[in-house]
Protein backbone atom coordinates (compact mmCIF):
# COMPACT_ATOMS: atom_id res chain seq x y z
CA UNK A 665 0.00 0.00 0.00
CA UNK A 666 2.87 2.41 0.84
CA UNK A 667 4.44 2.27 -2.62
CA UNK A 668 1.04 2.38 -4.30
CA UNK A 669 0.23 5.45 -2.20
CA UNK A 670 3.37 7.31 -3.20
CA UNK A 671 2.72 6.65 -6.89
CA UNK A 672 -0.91 7.64 -6.66
CA UNK A 673 -0.11 10.80 -4.70
CA UNK A 674 2.03 11.94 -7.66
CA UNK A 675 -0.94 11.42 -9.93
CA UNK A 676 -3.47 13.21 -7.70
CA UNK A 677 -2.53 16.52 -9.24
CA UNK A 678 -3.29 15.40 -12.77
CA UNK A 679 -6.67 13.92 -11.92
CA UNK A 680 -9.72 15.80 -13.20
CA UNK A 681 -11.09 18.20 -10.58
CA UNK A 682 -14.47 16.46 -10.39
CA UNK A 683 -12.73 13.23 -9.38
CA UNK A 684 -10.68 15.00 -6.69
CA UNK A 685 -13.85 16.66 -5.38
CA UNK A 686 -15.50 13.30 -4.76
CA UNK A 687 -13.01 12.39 -2.04
CA UNK A 688 -11.95 15.95 -1.09
CA UNK A 689 -15.43 16.66 0.27
CA UNK A 690 -14.52 14.84 3.45
CA UNK A 691 -12.12 17.68 4.35
CA UNK A 692 -14.23 20.75 3.57
CA UNK A 693 -17.57 21.91 4.95
CA UNK A 694 -18.75 22.78 1.43
CA UNK A 695 -18.38 25.61 -1.03
CA UNK A 696 -20.75 28.10 0.68
CA UNK A 697 -20.70 29.92 4.03
CA UNK A 698 -24.03 28.34 4.98
CA UNK A 699 -22.36 24.92 4.67
CA UNK A 700 -19.73 26.02 7.17
CA UNK A 701 -22.37 27.45 9.53
CA UNK A 702 -24.19 24.10 9.50
CA UNK A 703 -20.99 22.20 10.34
CA UNK A 704 -20.02 24.63 13.12
CA UNK A 705 -23.49 24.42 14.70
CA UNK A 706 -23.17 20.65 14.77
CA UNK A 707 -19.70 20.81 16.36
CA UNK A 708 -20.85 23.42 18.90
CA UNK A 709 -23.78 21.18 19.87
CA UNK A 710 -21.15 18.61 20.96
CA UNK A 711 -19.21 21.21 22.94
CA UNK A 712 -16.51 21.53 20.26
CA UNK A 713 -15.27 24.96 19.08
CA UNK A 714 -14.36 25.83 15.51
CA UNK A 715 -12.09 28.06 13.50
CA UNK A 716 -13.42 29.02 10.09
CA UNK A 717 -11.18 29.27 7.05
CA UNK A 718 -12.22 30.83 3.75
CA UNK A 719 -10.26 28.69 1.30
CA UNK A 720 -7.72 30.44 -0.88
CA UNK A 721 -4.05 31.37 -0.84
CA UNK A 722 -1.36 33.23 -2.82
CA UNK A 723 -3.54 35.64 -4.76
CA UNK A 724 -2.14 37.54 -7.75
CA UNK A 725 -3.93 40.91 -7.60
CA UNK A 726 -4.82 43.34 -4.82
CA UNK A 727 -8.46 43.13 -5.85
CA UNK A 728 -8.44 39.40 -5.01
CA UNK A 729 -7.08 40.28 -1.56
CA UNK A 730 -9.81 42.87 -1.06
CA UNK A 731 -12.42 40.29 -2.09
CA UNK A 732 -10.99 37.76 0.39
CA UNK A 733 -11.07 40.39 3.14
CA UNK A 734 -14.75 41.16 2.41
CA UNK A 735 -15.61 37.49 2.64
CA UNK A 736 -13.78 37.16 5.96
CA UNK A 737 -15.61 40.21 7.32
CA UNK A 738 -18.88 38.53 6.31
CA UNK A 739 -17.76 35.40 8.16
CA UNK A 740 -17.22 37.48 11.33
CA UNK A 741 -20.69 39.04 10.96
CA UNK A 742 -22.17 35.57 10.45
CA UNK A 743 -20.44 34.09 13.50
CA UNK A 744 -21.83 36.96 15.58
CA UNK A 745 -25.32 36.75 14.11
CA UNK A 746 -25.57 33.00 14.66
CA UNK A 747 -23.83 33.12 18.05
CA UNK A 748 -21.37 30.46 16.92
CA UNK A 749 -18.48 29.39 19.12
CA UNK A 750 -15.94 30.00 16.38
CA UNK A 751 -13.06 32.26 15.43
CA UNK A 752 -11.35 32.80 12.07
CA UNK A 753 -8.08 31.53 10.60
CA UNK A 754 -6.55 33.33 7.62
CA UNK A 755 -3.57 32.97 5.31
CA UNK A 756 -1.48 36.14 4.89
CA UNK A 757 -0.79 35.44 1.20
CA UNK A 758 -4.55 35.35 0.64
CA UNK A 759 -4.57 38.94 1.94
CA UNK A 760 -1.65 40.05 -0.24
CA UNK A 761 1.54 39.27 1.74
CA UNK A 762 3.23 38.12 -1.47
CA UNK A 763 2.37 41.40 -3.21
CA UNK A 764 2.92 44.23 -0.75
CA UNK A 765 3.53 43.90 3.00
CA UNK A 766 2.02 47.28 3.97
CA UNK A 767 -1.07 46.62 1.91
CA UNK A 768 -1.48 43.18 3.53
CA UNK A 769 -1.03 44.73 6.99
CA UNK A 770 -3.89 47.15 6.22
CA UNK A 771 -6.17 44.34 5.02
CA UNK A 772 -5.59 42.16 8.07
CA UNK A 773 -5.80 45.12 10.47
CA UNK A 774 -9.33 45.81 9.24
CA UNK A 775 -10.25 42.18 9.93
CA UNK A 776 -8.65 42.17 13.38
CA UNK A 777 -10.44 45.42 14.25
CA UNK A 778 -13.80 44.01 13.21
CA UNK A 779 -13.11 40.83 15.21
CA UNK A 780 -12.27 42.97 18.26
CA UNK A 781 -15.64 44.73 17.98
CA UNK A 782 -17.26 41.30 18.22
CA UNK A 783 -14.89 40.14 20.95
CA UNK A 784 -13.63 37.54 18.50
CA UNK A 785 -10.17 36.28 17.59
CA UNK A 786 -8.05 35.95 14.44
CA UNK A 787 -5.49 33.19 13.94
CA UNK A 788 -2.78 33.89 11.39
CA UNK A 789 -1.88 30.63 9.65
CA UNK A 790 1.76 29.98 8.80
CA UNK A 791 2.64 29.26 5.17
CA UNK A 792 5.90 28.21 3.48
CA UNK A 793 9.34 29.44 4.53
CA UNK A 794 9.67 32.50 2.23
CA UNK A 795 6.86 33.95 4.38
CA UNK A 796 7.95 32.90 7.88
CA UNK A 797 9.78 36.10 8.89
CA UNK A 798 7.30 38.29 7.03
CA UNK A 799 4.39 36.63 8.85
CA UNK A 800 6.04 37.02 12.27
CA UNK A 801 6.78 40.70 11.49
CA UNK A 802 3.20 41.24 10.40
CA UNK A 803 1.93 39.59 13.59
CA UNK A 804 4.20 41.76 15.79
CA UNK A 805 3.08 44.91 13.98
CA UNK A 806 -0.61 44.06 14.36
CA UNK A 807 -0.13 43.23 18.00
CA UNK A 808 1.05 46.73 18.80
CA UNK A 809 -2.60 47.83 18.70
CA UNK A 810 -4.53 44.56 19.14
CA UNK A 811 -4.51 41.59 21.49
CA UNK A 812 -7.20 39.45 19.81
CA UNK A 813 -4.86 37.60 17.48
CA UNK A 814 -2.49 34.65 17.49
CA UNK A 815 0.11 33.07 15.25
CA UNK A 816 1.02 29.57 14.06
CA UNK A 817 4.48 28.04 14.39
CA UNK A 818 5.79 24.90 12.68
CA UNK A 819 7.80 22.27 14.58
CA UNK A 820 9.56 21.04 11.42
CA UNK A 821 11.43 24.34 11.03
CA UNK A 822 14.81 24.46 12.77
CA UNK A 823 14.38 28.18 13.52
CA UNK A 824 11.09 27.76 15.41
CA UNK A 825 12.58 27.01 18.84
CA UNK A 826 14.44 30.35 18.76
CA UNK A 827 11.42 32.22 17.35
CA UNK A 828 9.33 30.86 20.21
CA UNK A 829 11.89 31.84 22.84
CA UNK A 830 11.47 35.46 21.68
CA UNK A 831 7.71 35.33 21.17
CA UNK A 832 7.27 33.74 24.63
CA UNK A 833 8.79 36.75 26.34
CA UNK A 834 6.40 39.03 24.44
CA UNK A 835 3.39 36.89 25.48
CA UNK A 836 1.88 35.10 22.51
CA UNK A 837 -1.17 33.03 21.69
CA UNK A 838 0.07 30.13 19.56
CA UNK A 839 -1.07 27.29 17.37
CA UNK A 840 1.72 24.70 17.31
CA UNK A 841 1.70 22.25 14.38
CA UNK A 842 4.24 20.08 12.56
CA UNK A 843 4.10 22.07 9.30
CA UNK A 844 2.68 21.01 5.98
CA UNK A 845 4.85 22.52 3.23
CA UNK A 846 7.84 20.80 1.58
CA UNK A 847 10.93 22.58 2.94
CA UNK A 848 14.65 21.99 2.26
CA UNK A 849 16.72 19.93 4.74
CA UNK A 850 18.96 22.93 5.51
CA UNK A 851 16.08 24.64 7.31
CA UNK A 852 13.70 21.82 8.24
CA UNK A 853 13.84 18.53 10.14
CA UNK A 854 12.98 15.68 7.83
CA UNK A 855 12.77 12.70 10.18
CA UNK A 856 9.36 12.04 11.72
CA UNK A 857 10.81 11.57 15.22
CA UNK A 858 12.95 14.73 15.00
CA UNK A 859 9.84 16.77 14.21
CA UNK A 860 7.96 15.14 17.08
CA UNK A 861 10.83 15.78 19.53
CA UNK A 862 11.04 19.42 18.48
CA UNK A 863 7.24 19.73 18.80
CA UNK A 864 7.37 18.48 22.39
CA UNK A 865 10.35 20.69 23.34
CA UNK A 866 8.65 23.77 21.90
CA UNK A 867 5.35 22.92 23.61
CA UNK A 868 7.21 22.58 26.90
CA UNK A 869 8.70 26.08 26.48
CA UNK A 870 5.31 27.60 25.61
CA UNK A 871 3.54 26.02 28.58
CA UNK A 872 6.38 26.80 30.98
CA UNK A 873 6.13 30.48 29.97
CA UNK A 874 2.35 30.42 30.52
CA UNK A 875 1.43 31.22 26.94
CA UNK A 876 -1.89 29.98 25.50
CA UNK A 877 -1.35 27.10 23.04
CA UNK A 878 -3.51 25.46 20.41
CA UNK A 879 -1.96 21.98 20.15
CA UNK A 880 -2.71 21.13 16.51
CA UNK A 881 -2.09 17.49 15.67
CA UNK A 882 -3.70 14.14 14.88
CA UNK A 883 -0.60 12.23 15.93
CA UNK A 884 -1.42 9.92 18.88
CA UNK A 885 2.20 10.12 20.02
CA UNK A 886 1.99 13.92 20.35
CA UNK A 887 -1.48 13.88 21.90
CA UNK A 888 -0.29 11.37 24.54
CA UNK A 889 2.91 13.37 25.11
CA UNK A 890 0.89 16.59 25.48
CA UNK A 891 -1.47 14.96 27.99
CA UNK A 892 1.56 13.94 30.09
CA UNK A 893 3.25 17.32 29.84
CA UNK A 894 0.08 19.24 30.69
CA UNK A 895 -0.49 17.01 33.73
CA UNK A 896 3.14 17.33 34.86
CA UNK A 897 3.02 21.11 34.61
CA UNK A 898 -0.45 21.19 36.21
CA UNK A 899 -1.63 23.36 33.35
CA UNK A 900 -5.08 24.81 33.82
CA UNK A 901 -7.53 23.61 31.14
CA UNK A 902 -8.31 27.20 30.17
CA UNK A 903 -4.65 27.73 29.11
CA UNK A 904 -4.62 25.44 26.07
CA UNK A 905 -6.79 23.69 23.52
CA UNK A 906 -6.34 20.83 21.11
CA UNK A 907 -6.96 21.56 17.45
CA UNK A 908 -7.75 19.18 14.60
CA UNK A 909 -8.73 19.43 10.95
CA UNK A 910 -12.29 18.81 9.82
CA UNK A 911 -12.70 15.28 8.47
CA UNK A 912 -9.54 13.83 10.06
CA UNK A 913 -9.54 11.15 12.79
CA UNK A 914 -12.98 11.61 14.31
CA UNK A 915 -12.22 8.88 16.87
CA UNK A 916 -9.32 10.86 18.35
CA UNK A 917 -11.45 14.00 18.20
CA UNK A 918 -14.18 12.33 20.26
CA UNK A 919 -11.68 11.00 22.77
CA UNK A 920 -10.08 14.42 23.39
CA UNK A 921 -13.53 15.96 23.73
CA UNK A 922 -14.73 13.25 26.12
CA UNK A 923 -11.54 13.64 28.18
CA UNK A 924 -12.72 17.18 28.87
CA UNK A 925 -10.04 19.18 27.05
CA UNK A 926 -10.94 22.25 25.02
CA UNK A 927 -11.06 21.24 21.36
CA UNK A 928 -11.30 23.33 18.20
CA UNK A 929 -11.88 22.03 14.68
CA UNK A 930 -10.46 23.85 11.65
CA UNK A 931 -13.40 24.11 9.25
CA UNK A 932 -12.51 25.23 5.73
CA UNK A 933 -15.08 26.14 3.10
CA UNK A 934 -15.24 27.92 -0.22
CA UNK A 935 -15.01 27.65 -3.96
CA UNK A 936 -11.20 27.50 -3.84
CA UNK A 937 -11.10 24.05 -2.23
CA UNK A 938 -8.64 22.41 -4.61
CA UNK A 939 -5.14 23.14 -3.20
CA UNK A 940 -6.22 22.61 0.40
CA UNK A 941 -7.77 19.25 -0.46
CA UNK A 942 -4.72 18.08 -2.39
CA UNK A 943 -2.53 18.72 0.68
CA UNK A 944 -4.94 16.79 2.91
CA UNK A 945 -5.06 13.86 0.51
CA UNK A 946 -1.30 13.70 0.34
CA UNK A 947 -1.16 13.37 4.16
CA UNK A 948 -3.75 10.66 4.26
CA UNK A 949 -2.32 7.16 4.53
CA UNK A 950 -5.54 5.85 2.98
CA UNK A 951 -5.23 8.10 -0.05
CA UNK A 952 -4.68 5.29 -2.55
CA UNK A 953 -7.81 3.56 -1.36
CA UNK A 954 -9.93 6.73 -1.57
CA UNK A 955 -8.74 7.55 -5.05
CA UNK A 956 -9.11 4.05 -6.36
CA UNK A 957 -12.58 3.81 -4.83
CA UNK A 958 -13.74 7.10 -6.26
CA UNK A 959 -12.26 6.36 -9.68
CA UNK A 960 -14.18 3.13 -9.87
CA UNK A 961 -17.40 4.28 -8.27
CA UNK A 962 -17.75 7.56 -10.17
CA UNK A 963 -19.99 7.39 -13.24
Ligand SMILES: Cc1cc2nc3c(=O)[nH]c(=O)nc-3n(C[C@H](O)[C@H](O)[C@H](O)COP(=O)(O)OP(=O)(O)OC[C@H]3O[C@@H](n4cnc5c(N)ncnc54)[C@H](O)[C@@H]3O)c2cc1C
Pocket residue numbers: 788789790791816818839841842843844845880881882883884907908909912913929930943944945947948949950
Ligand atom coordinates in the same frame (compact mmCIF):
# COMPACT_ATOMS: atom_id res chain seq x y z
C1 LIG B 1 -6.00 22.84 13.28
C2 LIG B 1 -4.78 22.71 12.39
C3 LIG B 1 -4.27 23.84 11.78
C4 LIG B 1 -3.13 23.75 10.98
N1 LIG B 1 -2.56 24.90 10.47
C5 LIG B 1 -1.40 24.81 9.79
C6 LIG B 1 -0.69 25.99 9.38
O1 LIG B 1 -1.10 27.14 9.63
N2 LIG B 1 0.48 25.83 8.70
C7 LIG B 1 1.00 24.59 8.42
O2 LIG B 1 2.07 24.51 7.82
N3 LIG B 1 0.33 23.46 8.77
C8 LIG B 1 -0.84 23.56 9.45
N4 LIG B 1 -1.47 22.39 9.84
C9 LIG B 1 -1.04 21.08 9.31
C10 LIG B 1 0.02 20.45 10.17
O3 LIG B 1 1.21 21.20 10.06
C11 LIG B 1 0.31 19.01 9.74
O4 LIG B 1 0.74 18.99 8.43
C12 LIG B 1 -0.90 18.09 9.84
O5 LIG B 1 -1.64 18.37 11.00
C13 LIG B 1 -0.46 16.64 9.90
O6 LIG B 1 0.38 16.44 11.01
P1 LIG B 1 -0.04 15.59 12.30
O7 LIG B 1 0.58 16.24 13.49
O8 LIG B 1 -1.50 15.43 12.33
O9 LIG B 1 0.73 14.24 12.13
P2 LIG B 1 0.68 13.12 10.97
O10 LIG B 1 1.81 12.19 11.31
O11 LIG B 1 0.67 13.72 9.61
O12 LIG B 1 -0.70 12.43 11.20
C14 LIG B 1 -0.92 11.59 12.32
C15 LIG B 1 -1.98 10.61 11.90
O13 LIG B 1 -3.22 11.31 11.67
C16 LIG B 1 -3.88 10.77 10.54
N5 LIG B 1 -3.99 11.79 9.48
C17 LIG B 1 -3.26 12.92 9.36
N6 LIG B 1 -3.67 13.65 8.30
C18 LIG B 1 -4.68 12.93 7.73
C19 LIG B 1 -5.53 13.15 6.61
N7 LIG B 1 -5.41 14.24 5.86
N8 LIG B 1 -6.46 12.21 6.34
C20 LIG B 1 -6.59 11.12 7.10
N9 LIG B 1 -5.83 10.86 8.17
C21 LIG B 1 -4.89 11.76 8.49
C22 LIG B 1 -3.08 9.56 10.11
O14 LIG B 1 -3.57 8.45 10.79
C23 LIG B 1 -1.70 9.88 10.59
O15 LIG B 1 -0.92 8.73 10.79
C24 LIG B 1 -2.57 22.48 10.71
C25 LIG B 1 -3.08 21.34 11.33
C26 LIG B 1 -4.16 21.44 12.19
C27 LIG B 1 -4.65 20.21 12.87
